[in-house]
Amino acid sequence: MLAVGAAALVLPLAAGAAPTAFAAPVSAPVLRAPAGGYEELMVPSKMGPVKVQVQWARHGGTAALYLLDGLRARDDRNAWSFETNALEQFANDNVTLVMPVGGQSSWYADWTSASNTNGQKTTYKWETFLTEELPAFLEGYGVSRTNNAALGLSMSGPAALRLAALHRDQFKHASSLSGPLNWNAPGMREAIRVMMLDAGRFNVDSMAAPWSPAWLRMDPMVFAPELRGLPMYISAASGLPGQHDRPAGLGGAYNTANAMGIEVISMVSTRAFQSRLNTLGINAVYDFPSNGTHSWKYWEDQLWKARPHILNALGA
Template sequence: MQRRSFRWIAAAFGAVAATIITAAPASTAPETAPGVTIDEVTAPNGSFIEKMVVTDARHLRLYVHSAAMNQTFPVDIQRPADTSTPKPALYLLNGAGGGMDRASWQLRTDALSFLSDKDINVVQIIGGAWTFYTDWVHPDPVLGVNKWQTYIAEELPPLIDAALGTNGVNAIAGLSMSGIPVLNLAIANPGLFRSAAVYSGLTQVSDPAGQQAVKLTVELYGGGDVENMWGPVGGPQWVANDPLVNAEKLRGTHLFVSTGTGIPGIHDEPGGPFRMEKPADTPKTVALGALIEGAIFVSSRNLQSRLDQLGIPATFVYRDTGTHSWGYWQDDLKTSWPVLAEGLFSQA
């Protein structure tokens, strides 16, 4: 039953996401922002900020050249209202579309409005569709060169810190496909992200059910070859990238994990503000989201049991209702804020 559920995670998730990809509008805003500098800002491996496009006093887009991937990616920034002193940064990851479609924090939720008075820099990663934001062992003919863990953990932070004048304190949060990378980034880089929040995200991949979910997501919907990501299915790289297996290394991170049960709820009504499909298609989309969420519920329970065995504190929220949908992730982000803030503003 569990294996079947995870198959449905990937299939349903990809089917929903694949229908909503659109191009982002171009910006004609000015090129300067108070307190932000990109001149001569480089990461240790040679990555750098190519240019900056400013929307207004608090919002800008950086174009970051990744040396690891030899490609340039946009990063959307929301500055704190007060930039007179260095402030922390919250990194936000999107789901399967990588924020390159309409399914993004910025377009689907009020996350930026909610975070606007939180005295933080908000760093939205754009790119990485279907890649699980990980370092692939081989280039892929369809999905290209992917070194996303290197990009997020090693290339971006020094560039963001230097350009924005942050205080070097970070948290990270993500939904759906981003569950695995959010946890793995915290595991692989102790102290880099003091808080980590996962909303309706996968949390295990070295078991047969998790492997099938990842394989279907990357191959069936992304068009890539999963062996180019972590090698042969079930091999050592799959174990190395399983948060459940490596949960001991989450000790010391402020953790938040949430999911619904898969039972349709307040954000699943046709024509609702968070529905992206036509009202006539809502029953089908909700059914797919229910299957995804129900299986992720099981995965989250497994992670909670493992953390309990290890004596690692974490906040788990299981909503009574809710499918795999943006309305619930907006709610969950707000619920998770005390945990995120604890890492961002505590002295430890």
């Protein structure tokens, strides 16, 4: 089942169209706290300039929500900005939406080396970017370094939890939607290998050696104790088709079947993670819908459910 799920994750469920051209983005802080509106920033990093889509807090507030992308993250736009109505959901809220662009198959981690299976030129250093370089840049716009939330889906679900667990001074809330949260499960590392090879031909061994400290540091089951006291929203659906599944033709049926399989795996691993947190006496808000597959419209629904918890934690 893990192999089927791995193949499913790499299908273009989380966006796969070719990149499109954009106007030249903003590239320098203006030392102000904008009230509402949308901008695209180019943020310096060890990986080179990284595009970040931003919807500023409606009333110029300092809180921010980092919306992380899926396994097939594109180089032109963060899928939250076009696969969902995330911008509309938070349009009147006093929280800035921060949507980093890129990071396909990265797991938003600091890799040990550049991938040696696809000619990657630069080593991924996404955790450093999201916890050091980007917050420092956004501080120039009046965004707080210490009043943020992280939310991820699928690949970025465990990443959102990890960023918050290991950088508690920065994040006050974390959400995982349909994330693979049990990396101890038999075959999970090889399933991740298959996913990454298909999504950009990235090598999981370049990210972290098997069972190395770097690998264990990314495993939600391992860093779970660090989540104590952190408000969290965690969800995964049953995998049964629901209101957003309307497959057309054989291609649509195939995609839906894959989305069903991977959501089942997400649900099983999320349930295992729930048990782990319960054993540790750590609380979280959970939602396990009776219907729903591994696809964007269900994550849009979950974002809406997570929204009041996020705003409450941020005081926004």
